[in-house]
Amino acid sequence: MRFSLRQMQIFDxxxxxxxxxxxxxxxxxxxxxxxxxxRQLEEAVGLPLLERVxxxxxxxxxxxxxxxxxxxxxxxxxxxxxRLADMQGLKRGRLRIAMVTTAKYLVPRLLGEFCSRHPGIxxxxxxxxxxxLLARLAANEDDLVxxxxxPSELDVVATPIADNPLVVLARHDHPLAGRNAIPPERIxxxxxxxxxxxxxxxxxxxxxxxxxxxxxKVRMELGSNEAIKQAIVGGLxxxxxxxxxxxxxxxxxxxxxxxxxGFPLMRQWHVAHPAxxxxxxVASAFIAHLLANRSGTAAPAPAQQAxxxxxxxxxxxxxxxxxxxxx
Numbered sequence: 001m002r003f004s005l006r007q008m009q010i011f012d013x014x015x016x017x018x019x020x021x022x023x024x025x026x027x028x029x030x031x032x033x034x035x036x037x038x039r040q041l042e043e044a045v046g047l048p049l050l051e052r053v054x055x056x057x058x059x060x061x062x063x064x065x066x067x068x069x070x071x072x073x074x075x076x077x078x079x080x081x082x083r084l085a086d087m088q089g090l091k092r093g094r095l096r097i098a099m100v101t102t103a104k105y106l107v108p109r110l111l112g113e114f115c116s117r118h119p120g121i122x123x124x125x126x127x128x129x130x131x132x133l134l135a136r137l138a139a140n141e142d143d144l145v146x147x148x149x150x151p152s153e154l155d156v157v158a159t160p161i162a163d164n165p166l167v168v169l170a171r172h173d174h175p176l177a178g179r180n181a182i183p184p185e186r187i188x189x190x191x192x193x194x195x196x197x198x199x200x201x202x203x204x205x206x207x208x209x210x211x212x213x214x215x216x217k218v219r220m221e222l223g224s225n226e227a228i229k230q231a232i233v234g235g236l237x238x239x240x241x242x243x244x245x246x247x248x249x250x251x252x253x254x255x256x257x258x259x260x261x262g263f264p265l266m267r268q269w270h271v272a273h274p275a276x277x278x279x280x281x282v283a284s285a286f287i288a289h290l291l292a293n294r295s296g297t298a299a300p301a302p303a304q305q306a307x308x309x310x311x312x313x314x315x316x317x318x319x320x321x322x323x324x325x326x327x
Contacts, residue, residue: 003044005077008070010037011049015067016139018057041066079278091120093282098126098136099146100200102225103269105244106162107146114289121282129223131198137272143283145272148200158272161290165264166204167257169229169246170238177256187260188214191237193228196221204265205240212262229255240265 013023014034024031042049049063059067081094099107104127115123128136130147137145138154150158168187176182176190188209194216195202209216219237222228225245232239233254243264246255257264271290273279279287 003041005073007037007041007044008073010034011041011066012070012074014038014050014057015059015063015070018059020057091118093121093280095121095123095144095280095282095286096126096142097123097144097146097286098128098133098142100130100133100148101127102148102164102201102242102244103146105242105247106269110290110293111286113293114286118282118285129196129198130200137274140274140277143273143280144286147270147272148267149204150270150272155275156272157275157277158270159287159291160268161271161294162269164267164269165243166201166240166267167243167264168238168260169232169241169255170258171232171235172254172256174238174256174258176258180259182258182260184209184212184260184262185214187238187258188212188216190217191219192216193220193222193231193237193239194218195225195228196223200267201241204267208262208265 010023010027010029013026014020017023017026020031020034020038024034027034038050045062045066047062048060049066051058051060097107097111108125111123111125115121126136126142133145133147134151134154136142137151137156146161148164150156170177170190176186194205206216220231222231225241228239228241229245231237238258243257246253246257249255271287273283
């Protein structure tokens, strides 16, 4: 019985996703290529590994055994790669980072600087929404994740790396632009354009207004910060977004932060990883780089641990994978 490490990697993705299409997206392959590799693996094993019941894909008993063995093998190979990379210091290595969308105004620049200093590092950056990011964190799919509020439902170590002030944004000619200390009750009467349910930014905004007995009038839900900014410019409403989202046009552009009592909501960006995870030398060095460039406070705070049960050029070396525009 012979099968390759690549076949194990592909079957691991299919087995976790229970979808050829999603596995192909994760591996950056075509769906037929993934299907062909799984068929070859089944021929090598001599047993069917997957079966389709209705529209859903399921693992057979043999498939469950092969998936467990594949996961064991891939974990062993990853540990070996990590030990070898550690022996070489920062001359070689791999760094996989996942982050929520709003962090794209901060993290890519810092990652680019890190890769320029360490040209032997191969880095990848996945951008996704908070819900999918937490699933990746629970599954330990990345070396590090960048997010706002650390999840209370997962056992993670989270270290603050930068301030992330949330502001109320309106079009520059909005009737409330220029007014001081606007009561939250007055703002709550305006139509809002917000992120999708589950977004960290939206949760923070809704919690703020709910604590003051206000319920927001959500006129529209959009899946990206840039789309929300365009909706505001189009006169569709106001929103709560990170001040970092004004990085490109600045505060002299078509959008204005409103002076709302209680705002800005001061949040922080965190770099996080599962508790107990052995960080590679590369991952540890990148955390040090983030802390050395930390903005918003004078000195780095100690790592915070949130505990709960888990159910589960040189810069050209960095790849960005925009999986989903979430925040």
